[in-house]
Amino acid sequence: MDWAFIQKSWDKWVSSNIGSSGEPLKAALLINYDPFRPSRLLSTIAEQEGIKINPIELSQFVSFIKRNKLQTETFNIGHNQYMVTSIHENWFCARCLNTSKSTGEGAIIMQSSTFLLVALYDGSIGSASRAMVSVDQLVWLLSRRNL
Template identity: 70%
Template sequence: MDWALVHKVWEKWAPNSVGSHGLPLKAALLINHDPTGPSRLLSTIVEQEGIKVDAMEVSQFLSFVRRNKLETESFFIGHNQYLVTSIHESWFCARCINTSKPAGEGAIVMQTAAFIFVGLYDGSIGPASRAMVAVDQFVLQLSRRHL
């Protein structure tokens, strides 16, 4: 894995997609994860922006993904609990069920051969569409480099 290249792609993408008001994502998290690899290879947080999660939170989230019971279980990222609302071949969307924000909050989780990418956003349909474009752009940049 070329970690320098992953970091370079992240550094180029994140300032235009994650952070302050007006950007498509309020937070993003990139986790290296190979579900077919040996169990001794632990998943780690490669990059994060707009959120600070620790190894225990990532471990619990990855357990949720591995169990593959997306329709019947919820997951946590930070203090927020999410319920999956739509499932697709390599990604799924979820809505926060304990938010205090009137427009709500959502998450887009996309899995590649080597990573799990989580994009968090505030709002509903319009913001979800913008968030999906931002997530897709980052994953596409990684896949172009065969990562």
């Protein structure tokens, strides 16, 4: 795995996609994840921006992914609880159940060959579309190196 390439790509992507009110995402998390590797090899956080996840929260989220009961269970990221709203081949969307924001909050989780990308955004349908474009850009960039 080319960690220098991942770091450089992440930094470039973060600078134009996460942060201020004009950006499509409020936070993102890149998790080193391979569903086919032995369970004794734990998933780790490769990169994160705008949110800090501890190892227990990470393991609970990864367990949610591995159980593959996306339609029947909820998951937590930070202090927020999410419910999956749509499932696609290698990604799914979720809405925050306990948000205090009137426009809502959402998450897009996309799986590449060796990573899970968790992207968090504020808003509804328009914001979700912008967030999806942003997520797809990073996954495409990382997949160019067959990571």
